[in-house]
Amino acid sequence: MAAPSLRDLPSVEALLQMDAAAHLVSLYGRALTVDALRAALAAARQAPDLQIPSAEQLMDRAGALLQSWLAPTLRSVINATGVVLHTNLGRAPLSRAALQAVQQAGEGYATLEFDLERGARGARSLHAETLLTRLTGAEAALVVNNNAAAVLLILSALAKGKRAVISRTQLVEIGGGFRVPDVMRQSGAKLMEIGATNRVHLEDYEAALAGGGQLVLHAHPSNFRIIGFSGEPALAEVAAAAHRTGCLMVDDLGSGALLDTARWGLAHEPTVMESLAAGADIVCFSGDKLLGGPQAGIILGQAELISRLKKHPLMRAVRPDKLCLAALAATLTHYLKGEAEREVPVWRMIAAEPGALQARACQWAQTLGLGEVLAGESTIGGGSLPGETRPTWLLALPPGRANRLLADLRAADPPVIARIEAERVVLDPRTVLPEQDGPLLAALNRLLAGHH
Numbered sequence: 001m002a003a004p005s006l007r008d009l010p011s012v013e014a015l016l017q018m019d020a021a022a023h024l025v026s027l028y029g030r031a032l033t034v035d036a037l038r039a040a041l042a043a044a045r046q047a048p049d050l051q052i053p054s055a056e057q058l059m060d061r062a063g064a065l066l067q068s069w070l071a072p073t074l075r076s077v078i079n080a081t082g083v084v085l086h087t088n089l090g091r092a093p094l095s096r097a098a099l100q101a102v103q104q105a106g107e108g109y110a111t112l113e114f115d116l117e118r119g120a121r122g123a124r125s126l127h128a129e130t131l132l133t134r135l136t137g138a139e140a141a142l143v144v145n146n147n148a149a150a151v152l153l154i155l156s157a158l159a160k161g162k163r164a165v166i167s168r169t170q171l172v173e174i175g176g177g178f179r180v181p182d183v184m185r186q187s188g189a190k191l192m193e194i195g196a197t198n199r200v201h202l203e204d205y206e207a208a209l210a211g212g213g214q215l216v217l218h219a220h221p222s223n224f225r226i227i228g229f230s231g232e233p234a235l236a237e238v239a240a241a242a243h244r245t246g247c248l249m250v251d252d253l254g255s256g257a258l259l260d261t262a263r264w265g266l267a268h269e270p271t272v273m274e275s276l277a278a279g280a281d282i283v284c285f286s287g288d289k290l291l292g293g294p295q296a297g298i299i300l301g302q303a304e305l306i307s308r309l310k311k312h313p314l315m316r317a318v319r320p321d322k323l324c325l326a327a328l329a330a331t332l333t334h335y336l337k338g339e340a341e342r343e344v345p346v347w348r349m350i351a352a353e354p355g356a357l358q359a360r361a362c363q364w365a366q367t368l369g370l371g372e373v374l375a376g377e378s379t380i381g382g383g384s385l386p387g388e389t390r391p392t393w394l395l396a397l398p399p400g401r402a403n404r405l406l407a408d409l410r411a412a413d414p415p416v417i418a419r420i421e422a423e424r425v426v427l428d429p430r431t432v433l434p435e436q437d438g439p440l441l442a443a444l445n446r447l448l449a450g451h452h
């Protein structure tokens with residue numbers, strides 16, 4: 001008998017006649033299945049020195065290809081890093097009510113831009129904005145796609161061609177390519193840099209305003225902190241100086257806390273209400289940082305200014321979608337009802353007391369029959385409160401091959417993201433949702449059995 005050759009490979013048509021192919025077609029559709037069979041055949045032809053695969057082997061390979069092509073890349077993971085607002089892991093997890101609102105808005109039609117009373121076109125801007133003004137006392141509000149878009153829109157509408165004063169202490173890069181000076185230039189504003197890297201004085205602002213400054217931008221330094229010889233005048237002083245010369249004061253708060261972080265022993269993060277009270281004419285912040293909602297940019301301020309932003313041509317390009325607005329409105333409702341600390345996951349995590357976390361870590365250790373429970377620190381992340389930590393308790397896994405174990409945890413289902421401290425893999429219960437304890441321990445059990 002002649003040695004099997006490439007000519008013995010079945011045709012796509014022949015393969016499609018097999019029961020296994022019908023099964024793949026039922027799972028993935030005909031077009032994709034044909035693509036996968038062709039790819040499996042092409043691979044077999046590319047490697048003629050290998051054994052000629054049987055029809056069954058080709059079918060198996062096609063099935064594996066289909067699975068890998070369609071495997072979701074946006075997967076839910078268990079965040080055991082202790083970083084509450086982990087930007088790479090999607091920042092804030094949503095509350096139950098926010099998720100329900102998203103489900104409702106997404107599964108059918110909604111009054112996104114429809115006025116039920118008049119039976120006519122309504123305002124998209126209505127949904128979260130009335131809640132925002134009620135909550136903060138601001139005259140008007142506007143929601144956009146994210147805070148970067150908010151800053152760009154504000155400066156494009158209010159500072160284009162104008163001299164915008166900014167302190168060198170605030171010319172920061174937030175990450176992911178967002179640099180305050182670049183966004184300012186992109187908007188068409190002319191930068192007037194004042195002060196030094198570590199210090200700026202009220203006189204610097206006053207001199208710039210007297211020298212032709214037309215708008216003052218104050219930007220939260222976000223994810224970095226200057227220690228040592230540093231300082232800035234209070235926002236209220238800067239705003240007053242701006243107003244004395246008829247200039248606008250814009251405050252990019254970054255995180256936009258509505259609750260006082262100092263209640264949990266953290267540094268005090270300036271709140272939205274404080275910024276408004278200090279005299280900022282426009283305040284903006286993210287929806288998915290300390291607010292604990294969906295990705296969004298929130299702008300608050302005087303009605304006349306907000307209305308200019310709404311009319312700007314960029315507005316259409318940065319407007320939020322219905323899913324975002326649904327989640328945001330539900331999140332804001334938690335604050336209005338005074339239940340944010342209980343219902344908004346990021347605040348629940350920040351508020352979790354060390355004693356409760358220790359009990360959980362101990363319970364993990366007990367269930368696994370290994371590991372050591374050690375005192376540690378959780379961080380807030382997301383450009384909020386750099387350098388600030390909350391005391392926590394960590395489950396430290398037995399030492400040895402920590403990097404390998406970390407990688408194996410990422411490969412688990414669901415993937416577990418942990419960190420290494422003193423050459424040991426540690427897991428922080430603060431950021432693990434309570435309902436994830438079961439899946440986490442199951443994944444760890446499977447893994448650690450393999451590691452010993």
Ligand SMILES: *Cc1c(COP(=O)(O)O)cnc(C)c1O
Binds near residue numbers: 222286297382
């Ligand atoms: C995070 C942050 C931004 C960007 O916000 P996104 O919502 O991520 O677009 C802008 N400014 C400051 C000060 C920030 O902290």
